[in-house]
Amino acid sequence: MVQKIKLGLLLLIVTLIFTGCGLSSDKKDPSTENAQYHNSFPEVVKLTYENVEFEPLDDHVSIMNWEKQKSIPFGEISGESIDIDLYSNKDDSSNFIGLLHFNNQSYLIRPIGYSHDIESIKTYIINTKYTDFEKGLHVIGAIGSPALGYQYVFYDDTNEEWLVYHNWGIPTVIDVNKDGNDELLLQFQGMGNHFPDISVLSRNNVNSFQVTTINDNFIDLMEIDPSLNRISSTLNSDAETLEVELMGEEHESKKYKFDTLETLILVSD
Numbered sequence: 001m002v003q004k005i006k007l008g009l010l011l012l013i014v015t016l017i018f019t020g021c022g023l024s025s026d027k028k029d030p031s032t033e034n035a036q037y038h039n040s041f042p043e044v045v046k047l048t049y050e051n052v053e054f055e056p057l058d059d060h061v062s063i064m065n066w067e068k069q070k071s072i073p074f075g076e077i078s079g080e081s082i083d084i085d086l087y088s089n090k091d092d093s094s095n096f097i098g099l100l101h102f103n104n105q106s107y108l109i110r111p112i113g114y115s116h117d118i119e120s121i122k123t124y125i126i127n128t129k130y131t132d133f134e135k136g137l138h139v140i141g142a143i144g145s146p147a148l149g150y151q152y153v154f155y156d157d158t159n160e161e162w163l164v165y166h167n168w169g170i171p172t173v174i175d176v177n178k179d180g181n182d183e184l185l186l187q188f189q190g191m192g193n194h195f196p197d198i199s200v201l202s203r204n205n206v207n208s209f210q211v212t213t214i215n216d217n218f219i220d221l222m223e224i225d226p227s228l229n230r231i232s233s234t235l236n237s238d239a240e241t242l243e244v245e246l247m248g249e250e251h252e253s254k255k256y257k258f259d260t261l262e263t264l265i266l267v268s269d
Helices: 002-026 214-222
Strands: 044-046 066-077 080-089 096-102 105-113 122-125 137-145 149-156 161-167 170-174 183-188 197-205 208-213 229-235 241-248 252-260 263-266
Touching: 044 214, 066 096, 066 122, 066 137, 105 149, 122 170, 137 208, 149 170, 161 197, 161 208, 183 229, 197 214, 197 229, 208 214, 214 229, 214 241
Parallel strands: 105 137
Antiparallel strands: 044 263, 066 080, 080 096, 096 105, 122 137, 137 149, 149 161, 170 183, 183 197, 197 208, 229 241, 241 252, 252 263
């Protein structure tokens, strides 16, 4: 009788153990539910955009103790020329400032570049082809340097206001989704511990623009641990595809192209 009881208890224990194992095997490990692309390149990447935050240019300008060094043509609006003068401070070696001149008004742009490196200051006149280029917000161009980044200059002809948006990237103008409207791919070349990255700047509507960064989208989707791996993105010479590279504990690179403005797709090797 005792042996039968012991045998029954043993069978009960074994049954409970296997039942428990079965239950646990049916449950997904919460830590792996979102790990489908953990450090693995996805075939499709949905880009997340946010509205660009602009700063107005100050038209209350004093240039006392500042000395003009250079004048740069910066395009035109409706036949009215735009110029930017570069100034350095007479009393110290502070960074260059710029004065944008348009329609008998002057507007302050800063910072632009280091005082000892005027040759590094570059301008980019952006030729846009927006179909709604009547009234609204328009990107005119960019001025700056690799050391301090670039000031992207916008003109709001509805409110007759000049605005700037700062970004570290150099612009390439391209219609990425072939809809007749140009986008800007802003290539940051990398500096120090910051790896190359691409910002996509596009018109959101007549009065606003939106921006996203390629690295951030891949880091979020691939669940990159920045202490172990980094993401780098560069625009290829064909200006149609992007090279995205995983670097660090693992090392791999893949080529992507735009399917739509909101979607990147993997290009087959």
